[in-house]
Amino acid sequence: MRRSLIDILDLSTAELDEMIRVAEDIIAAPQRYSRVCEGKKLATLFFEPSTRTRLSFEAAMYELGGHVLSVAGANASSAAKGESVADTAKIVSCYADIIAMRHPLEGAALVAAQNADVPVINAGDGGHCHPTQTLADLLTIHREKGRFDRLVIGICGDLKYGRTVHSLIAAMLRYEGVRFVLISPEALRVPAYVTDALQEKGIEYRETVSLEEAVPELDVLYMTRIQRERFDAAALYERLKDSYILTPDKLRSAKSDMIILHPLPRVHEISVAVDADPRAAYFRQALNGKYMRMALILKLLGDRSEPEPLRALRTPQEIAARGLACRNPKCIGKVEQELAPAFVLAGGRYRCLYCESDAQDALSGGDAPKRKEQA
Numbered sequence: 001m002r003r004s005l006i007d008i009l010d011l012s013t014a015e016l017d018e019m020i021r022v023a024e025d026i027i028a029a030p031q032r033y034s035r036v037c038e039g040k041k042l043a044t045l046f047f048e049p050s051t052r053t054r055l056s057f058e059a060a061m062y063e064l065g066g067h068v069l070s071v072a073g074a075n076a077s078s079a080a081k082g083e084s085v086a087d088t089a090k091i092v093s094c095y096a097d098i099i100a101m102r103h104p105l106e107g108a109a110l111v112a113a114q115n116a117d118v119p120v121i122n123a124g125d126g127g128h129c130h131p132t133q134t135l136a137d138l139l140t141i142h143r144e145k146g147r148f149d150r151l152v153i154g155i156c157g158d159l160k161y162g163r164t165v166h167s168l169i170a171a172m173l174r175y176e177g178v179r180f181v182l183i184s185p186e187a188l189r190v191p192a193y194v195t196d197a198l199q200e201k202g203i204e205y206r207e208t209v210s211l212e213e214a215v216p217e218l219d220v221l222y223m224t225r226i227q228r229e230r231f232d233a234a235a236l237y238e239r240l241k242d243s244y245i246l247t248p249d250k251l252r253s254a255k256s257d258m259i260i261l262h263p264l265p266r267v268h269e270i271s272v273a274v275d276a277d278p279r280a281a282y283f284r285q286a287l288n289g290k291y292m293r294m295a296l297i298l299k300l301l302g303d304r305s306e307p308e309p310l311r312a313l314r315t316p317q318e319i320a321a322r323g324l325a326c327r328n329p330k331c332i333g334k335v336e337q338e339l340a341p342a343f344v345l346a347g348g349r350y351r352c353l354y355c356e357s358d359a360q361d362a363l364s365g366g367d368a369p370k371r372k373e374q375a
């Protein structure tokens with residue numbers, strides 16, 4: 001098993017700093033990197049739609065002098081015939097040196113990494129994580145604000161299913177004096193595992209439904225789309241879809257040096273009139289994603305260390321099912337039957353190894369019993 005990127009916590013702060021340095025070097029002197037991946041192949045396996053992530057990965061590999069093998073769409077590979085993620089990863093390892101995978105099931109990239117012989121990059125697993133979007137976010141914050149410490153970060157929109165949100169918060173927890181304002185409808189608040197992490201780290205945060213009330217104190221406003229594809233109930237999506245629309249008028253009370261980020265695509269949540277505002281950094285952010293993906297490909301292809309820092313695979317407290325079940329129907333552990341249910345104990349709660357949802361009692365369907373953390 002090779003070093004992979006499944007969760008942004010798989011990268012140390014020093015590694016993130018080094019990747020930002022490499023990305024800046026690529027921006028300054030791209031010709032120096034134009035042949036460094038000669039003879040290497042990146043496989044992009046995208047089982048969900050994508051414009052930025054897939055194309056920026058492919059552009060990144062071409063600009064490093066490498067080649068790309070691509071599967072775009074759930075029906076374009078043998079997954080459509082029922083092939084498992086585990087088998088797909090084993091097979092693609094025979095043809096490619098590195099894999100970037102997007103999948104609708106939460107935990108799918110972890111299962112791919114457990115089975116591949118080459119590095120696997122999580123390019124988005126359902127509503128769970130999107131660590132390479134966070135790499136784009138971090139380079140943008142670094143370039144626009146010049147620091148990560150002491151920032152007030154407002155995150156607005158779909159915080160429940162927003163995988164970019166979960167990964168960004170996880171990344172920023174490591175920096176001094178960061179404070180979050182989490183702006184969402186009641187129905188789309190961040191999952192418990194995210195607020196638990198904030199509390200465990202002693203990070204100041206508050207939750208609000210009002211964008212207008214939050215804007216004046218923010219250094220970074222991270223807008224997100226209400227994601228139609230994550231809702232089981234169309235009526236709920238229709239009710240919530242236009243909860244937030246950022247307009248020039250709403251920016252009147254914002255700091256003059258606040259930056260506006262968005263992982264994109266946008267629907268209505270940022271009016272096109274905002275694009276002309278110099279604080280609107282979201283198109284620069286999309287470009288930065290390519291440079292950080294170049295830095296990531298270089299890092300993973302060059303890294304021969306044991307995958308010890310891979311947080312989700314390093315599970316000293318991993319425990320077998322023993323009467324527990326994952327409650328998330330979009331978890332890979334629920335769908336790929338041969339996967340043994342596995343849980344980690346964090347903050348006294350059992351969490352699914354694959355998707356981090358709270359476990360439930362398999363028999364009663366109620367909450368799993370609380371347990372003290374093991375030493």
Ligand code: CP
Nearest residue numbers: 050051052053263264
């Ligand atoms: N931000 C992002 O993941 O965009 P795509 O869905 O277009 O890849």
